[in-house]
Amino acid sequence: MLGGTxxxxxxxxxxxxxxxxxxxxxxxxxxxRLPAGVRAVRADRTDPAGLAAALxxxxxxxxxxxxxxxxPAAAAAAAALLRGRAARYGYVSSASVYRWGEHVDExxxxxxxxxxxxxxxxxxxxxGAELGVLRAHPGAVLARAGLVLGPYEDVGRLxxxxxxxxxxxxxxxxxxxxxxxxxxxxxxxxGWLLAALDGGLQGPYDVASPSGHAxxxxxxxxxxxxxxxxxxxxxxxxDDLAAAGAEPWTHLPCWVPEGGEWAGFLEADTSRAAAAGxxxxxxxxxxxxxxxxxxxxxxxxQRPDRPVHGLPPGxxxxxxxxx
Numbered sequence: 001m002l003g004g005t006x007x008x009x010x011x012x013x014x015x016x017x018x019x020x021x022x023x024x025x026x027x028x029x030x031x032x033r034l035p036a037g038v039r040a041v042r043a044d045r046t047d048p049a050g051l052a053a054a055l056x057x058x059x060x061x062x063x064x065x066x067x068x069x070x071x072p073a074a075a076a077a078a079a080a081l082l083r084g085r086a087a088r089y090g091y092v093s094s095a096s097v098y099r100w101g102e103h104v105d106e107x108x109x110x111x112x113x114x115x116x117x118x119x120x121x122x123x124x125x126x127x128g129a130e131l132g133v134l135r136a137h138p139g140a141v142l143a144r145a146g147l148v149l150g151p152y153e154d155v156g157r158l159x160x161x162x163x164x165x166x167x168x169x170x171x172x173x174x175x176x177x178x179x180x181x182x183x184x185x186x187x188x189x190x191g192w193l194l195a196a197l198d199g200g201l202q203g204p205y206d207v208a209s210p211s212g213h214a215x216x217x218x219x220x221x222x223x224x225x226x227x228x229x230x231x232x233x234x235x236x237x238x239d240d241l242a243a244a245g246a247e248p249w250t251h252l253p254c255w256v257p258e259g260g261e262w263a264g265f266l267e268a269d270t271s272r273a274a275a276a277g278x279x280x281x282x283x284x285x286x287x288x289x290x291x292x293x294x295x296x297x298x299x300x301x302q303r304p305d306r307p308v309h310g311l312p313p314g315x316x317x318x319x320x321x322x323x
Contacts, residue, residue, distance in 0.1 A: 001025040002066040005032030008092055009067045010152045011190035048077045063088040063197040076115040076132025088197040089137035093130050093144045096123040105269040106204045139202045143193050146208030150186035150286050151293035154300040156309040157253035162291050166227035172319050173220050173233040174252040180212035182266040185286045192278045205273040214283035222287035236319050244319050253309045
């Protein structure tokens with residue numbers, strides 16, 4: 001495991017341990033922690049020489065999993081170092097690699113990416129990393145994840161909703177209550193990816209639930225129920241949200257409008273991953289387990305490479321006024 005101390009990487013490590021796998025995690029030691037039973041190797045993957053020295057006495061491995069979301073050159077360098085030393089290779093990518101507004105399924109047009117690039121646009125970074133992985137491991141599995149939720153989330157989407165509903169009172173609920181959502185629990189993503197590597201799958205898979213596996217209502221009502229804060233959901237129409245300047249996805253995590261530039265978002269065809277064994281647990285289970293983790297460990301510090309999520313209090317007050 002390249003990384004393994006936070007969110008999806010941590011879920012992969014946990015799933016591998018549950019299966020009885022021997023796990024080696026190569027990480028910088030800067031964030032999170034590894035569970036007992038993992039062989040930990042400290043290395044900074046942005047230093048190719050240091051990473052090469054750390055990996056030199058190790059391996060071979062049945063499989064390698066990488067979740068890198070930074071400069072593509074780092075993912076490409078690690079993949080090159082592991083060429084010939086791993087039977088299978090899996091990279092957790094993102095649906096962001098598809099050209100905006102054109103994503104239907106795995107055959108949809110992709111953004112440009114450079115495997116040797118440094119830091120840049122998130123979508124280009126993920127696509128560049130894919131290309132770097134494929135250059136060294138042509139048969140790699142590319143798990144293009146959709147909206148990922150679950151315990152250990154360090155992006156701030158579901159933890160914000162949980163923290164907000166836990167405070168109680170009137171809470172802005174965005175748009176149409178039955179607006180379909182499309183998501184995947186990090187643990188379901190992890191389990192699927194490990195099984196895909198075992199099964200010899202190759203190429204890209206859009207790893208998310210079918211659209212409508214959950215709705216905005218189900219997600220937010222699950223947050224109210226799990227936190228027990230007595231929050232009251234106040235449904236605010238899309239037009240009113242837009243007029244007030246509320247930003248989809250960031251101010252109101254997990255939600256986007258159903259039309260305009262967002263048309264088709266959260267509606268991709270993910271049947272290929274489902275046919276390859278992806279099973280998504282109910283959103284209520286994801287919410288309950290995430291709240292249990294938040295109460296146990298607290299919300300992680302804000303990631304510097306992600307925007308701050310959540311509705312500013314002043315904007316929330318303006319949206320609720322008169323409703």
